[in-house]
Amino acid sequence: MNFNIFELLGSALSGTLLDILPIILVLGFFQLIAIRKHIPNLKQKLIGLVLVVLGLGIFIVGLEQCVFPIGTHMARQLTDLSFLAGNDSARLEVLQNSKHIAPGLYLWTYVFAFFIGFSTTLAEPALIAVAYKARDITTGAISAWGLRIAVALGVAGGVTLGVYRIVTGNPLHYYIVTGYALLLIQTWFAPKLIIPLAYDSGGVTTSTVTVPLIAALGIGLASNVPGRSPLIDGFGLIAFASLFPMFTVMAYAMITEKRTKRKEIDEPS
Amino acid sequence: MDVFPIIVVISFFQLVIIQKPFPHLSQTLFGVVLVVIGLFIFILGLESALFPIGEKMANEFALKGSPWWIILFGFALGFSTTIAEPALTVIASKAGGLAAGAGAIENDTNAIASFVLGLRFTVAFSVGLAIAVGVVRILKGWPLIWFIIGGYTLIVITTFFAPQEIIGIAYDSGGITTSTITVPLVTALGVGLATSIRGRNPMLDGFGLIALASLSPIIFVLGYGIFVYGVGGL
Numbered sequence: 301m302n303f304n305i306f307e308l309l310g311s312a313l314s315g316t317l318l319d320i321l322p323i324i325l326v327l328g329f330f331q332l333i334a335i336r337k338h339i340p341n342l343k344q345k346l347i348g349l350v351l352v353v354l355g356l357g358i359f360i361v362g363l364e365q366c367v368f369p370i371g372t373h374m375a376r377q378l379t380d381l382s383f384l385a386g387n388d389s390a391r392l393e394v395l396q397n398s399k400h401i402a403p404g405l406y407l408w409t410y411v412f413a414f415f416i417g418f419s420t421t422l423a424e425p426a427l428i429a430v431a432y433k434a435r436d437i438t439t440g441a442i443s444a445w446g447l448r449i450a451v452a453l454g455v456a457g458g459v460t461l462g463v464y465r466i467v468t469g470n471p472l473h474y475y476i477v478t479g480y481a482l483l484l485i486q487t488w489f490a491p492k493l494i495i496p497l498a499y500d501s502g503g504v505t506t507s508t509v510t511v512p513l514i515a516a517l518g519i520g521l522a523s524n525v526p527g528r529s530p531l532i533d534g535f536g537l538i539a540f541a542s543l544f545p546m547f548t549v550m551a552y553a554m555i556t557e558k559r560t561k562r563k564e565i566d567e568p569s
Numbered sequence: 570m571d572v573f574p575i576i577v578v579i580s581f582f583q584l585v586i587i588q589k590p591f592p593h594l595s596q597t598l599f600g601v602v603l604v605v606i607g608l609f610i611f612i613l614g615l616e617s618a619l620f621p622i623g624e625k626m627a628n629e630f631a632l633k634g635s636p637w638w639i640i641l642f643g644f645a646l647g648f649s650t651t652i653a654e655p656a657l658t659v660i661a662s663k664a665g666g667l668a669a670g671a672g673a674i675e676n677d678t679n680a681i682a683s684f685v686l687g688l689r690f691t692v693a694f695s696v697g698l699a700i701a702v703g704v705v706r707i708l709k710g711w712p713l714i715w716f717i718i719g720g721y722t723l724i725v726i727t728t729f730f731a732p733q734e735i736i737g738i739a740y741d742s743g744g745i746t747t748s749t750i751t752v753p754l755v756t757a758l759g760v761g762l763a764t765s766i767r768g769r770n771p772m773l774d775g776f777g778l779i780a781l782a783s784l785s786p787i788i789f790v791l792g793y794g795i796f797v798y799g800v801g802g803l
Contacts, residue, residue: 484718506744
């Protein structure tokens, strides 16, 4: 262990106490001034608050000590020149002498980005809850699994394209602005009921663990690919991961709608 | 549970594709344990204290509050939950370190700390504003899509004037902010409001607060970048 865990925890705890303070003030103020009622089960709520501060402190230390290093580390290994050359010393020499590396060589980075995006989103608890709610509201027209796979594919595709952008160094806003335009066009054709859910799904799916990991991957890639700046090119993966699920969720709703209509034509009741 | 598939994918790539042992294995494993335990305690605390209070309050305001109180409550809720959001804390400090390393801001602890704090306050303010606007939208029953189109247009215009160094962070900030603490409380407020007002559909009007809360930080962080770095041309 080459870091002092207690020192880190101590500073993290005092930091999180300050971070949580605004919520306590807001809830306390509105409870006493606007609603003018006492909080029921005050003791249990206070214990809960202590747990929030304690858990958040430990969690942030873990994020900084583990999740962030893993992300940057994977990025460094996957973009390592000797890994790209596949232990071929002649190719390694060519790569070391060239200033520009063909984007196609980073194939494993794209595959990694896809799987990290897909697997973490599929396990996302917030998404599971939203998917069940959507299934109940639409009485099964939107299946929970269908929605989860649609969102997971969206995040996976988004992160992969985002990684490709970092490797090539294209300006981020070209991609995002084009994405917005396509999104508005697709909204025109999508079933009305799905639109708010689709637009929310972009923000909901990127969770507390996934966000630092994907951000670290982007910063790590931008630090290691020749010619990229971590500040300018390293960010942007989260933006892709929030944009793409909107496409796939609307596409999923359009496909189910079409299928239900065809069924109705095939089997007139 | 959230972490398990991440471990599977990373182990597979480390052992099968890269074919090297894990470096700093003990420290990394210790970090994983901290993340799992910390997340567990944190969510336990959220569910026993903050969520019940917040949801009950959102419902009570929705049922019988005056519009001004609800709007003020929406702003305060968005602001305070965003300040507490752990992912934003971690990413903002990373962005501060990178900006100092690239020479975009002065490389001393005070300058970095004030940049990071400014970033977090900008995001929190913009989320608060977005929730307040979103609450007005639900009260009036305006369609969400006009706000989305307006927001996107503003983003594109602001991007034209923004310096290159802020664009990535700004576009990311939308997705980062709406996370563990903000989403459940804000969704409770939206669905509670849409359910208690006659003529509103919870599916059409209740959702959409998160969409606005992911949009407005992009505009305001771009503005923050212009304020810190000066106007950048494209």
